[in-house]
Amino acid sequence: MTTACARDDRAAIDKAVSLLACFGEDGLTGVGVSELARRADLSKSTTHRVLAMLERNGVVERVGTDYRLGNRLHEIGRTMYAPGQEELRDRLIPFLAELFAATQETVHLAALYDTDVVYLAKLYGHRQVPSPSRIGHRIPAHCTAVGKALLAYDPDAMQAALAAPLRRYTDRTIVDPVALATELSAIRRLGIAVENGEIQSGLSCVAVPVIGPSGRPVAALSVSGATDRLDVRTHAATLRRVASDAARVLPTRRRQDVRTTPPRVQHALAG
Structure with missing residues (x-):
C-alpha cells in the first residue's frame, strides 16, 4: 500500500x-x-x-x-459498439421493452463480441437481484444464458470458446469444454438457454437467440431473476414469442458498405 x-x-x-x-x-x-x-x-x-x-x-x-x-x-464508450450493433440495438429495443412488460423481471439484449457477450441494453425489473451485467460491459459467453444461446448457434464462436480456457466464477460455472459442448448441443435442440448461478450465486437467467436471415444469431434476449423464484418455463415461452417477432424486423438484404458492419453481425444479417 x-x-x-x-x-x-x-x-x-x-x-x-x-x-x-x-x-x-x-x-x-x-x-x-x-x-x-x-x-x-x-x-x-x-x-x-x-x-x-x-x-x-x-x-x-x-x-x-x-x-x-x-x-x-x-x-x-459508445465507440466500442460497431455500427451494426448500434443499429441492431435500436431495432430490437422495442422487443426488449415488450419482454419487460410481459415479465416485470430484469431483461437483457446482448450480442457476441469474439467469445464474450456485450450487453447492448438492460431494463431493470421490480424485484432486482444484484447482477454483474452492465450496458456496454463484456462477460465471457460460456457462463451466461445470453452467451450460451449465442454460442450454440454460431459454430465459429463456439469453437473459439471451447478452445480457450473457461474461467470459473462460481462452483456451478461450466469449465469443462466437453460439458459445455454437450450443453450447447442441447440448447440448439431445445432453442432455449438456462443459466443457474454460473456467473453469480443466487442469480438465474433464461435466454433465446434472435436469428438473422442467414440462420446465425444476431443477438440474444434474456430474463433474469432470483434462482428460487424465476419461472423458467413461463419465461421461455414468452422469450420464444418475442424473439420470433424481433427476427421479422431484421433486414433481409446485404448492405452496400460492408466496412461499417462487423463481420459476424454482417454475416448474420445478410440474406
Whole structure:
C-alpha cells in the first residue's frame, strides 16, 4: 500500500485510469474525493489534481462536492459498439421493452463480441437481484444464458470458446469444454438457454437467440431473476414469442458498405 507521505511514482495516466476505474457503480450518481482517494490508494491532494485534469477534459464532472463520470467518457464508450450493433440495438429495443412488460423481471439484449457477450441494453425489473451485467460491459459467453444461446448457434464462436480456457466464477460455472459442448448441443435442440448461478450465486437467467436471415444469431434476449423464484418455463415461452417477432424486423438484404458492419453481425444479417 502507498502511504500518504510516500512518493507515488505512478505516471499521471496511471493515476487517472485508477481513479476512473474506482468509480464503479457510483459512476452515474457521484462519489466523494476522500472515498476516491481511498479506493485508488492516492493522496487526497493528488486525487484533487487528477480529478481537475479529468474535469477540464470532460471525462468527469462535479456534482456538488462529489464527482461522477462525464459525458465525454460515455461518448468514448459508445465507440466500442460497431455500427451494426448500434443499429441492431435500436431495432430490437422495442422487443426488449415488450419482454419487460410481459415479465416485470430484469431483461437483457446482448450480442457476441469474439467469445464474450456485450450487453447492448438492460431494463431493470421490480424485484432486482444484484447482477454483474452492465450496458456496454463484456462477460465471457460460456457462463451466461445470453452467451450460451449465442454460442450454440454460431459454430465459429463456439469453437473459439471451447478452445480457450473457461474461467470459473462460481462452483456451478461450466469449465469443462466437453460439458459445455454437450450443453450447447442441447440448447440448439431445445432453442432455449438456462443459466443457474454460473456467473453469480443466487442469480438465474433464461435466454433465446434472435436469428438473422442467414440462420446465425444476431443477438440474444434474456430474463433474469432470483434462482428460487424465476419461472423458467413461463419465461421461455414468452422469450420464444418475442424473439420470433424481433427476427421479422431484421433486414433481409446485404448492405452496400460492408466496412461499417462487423463481420459476424454482417454475416448474420445478410440474406
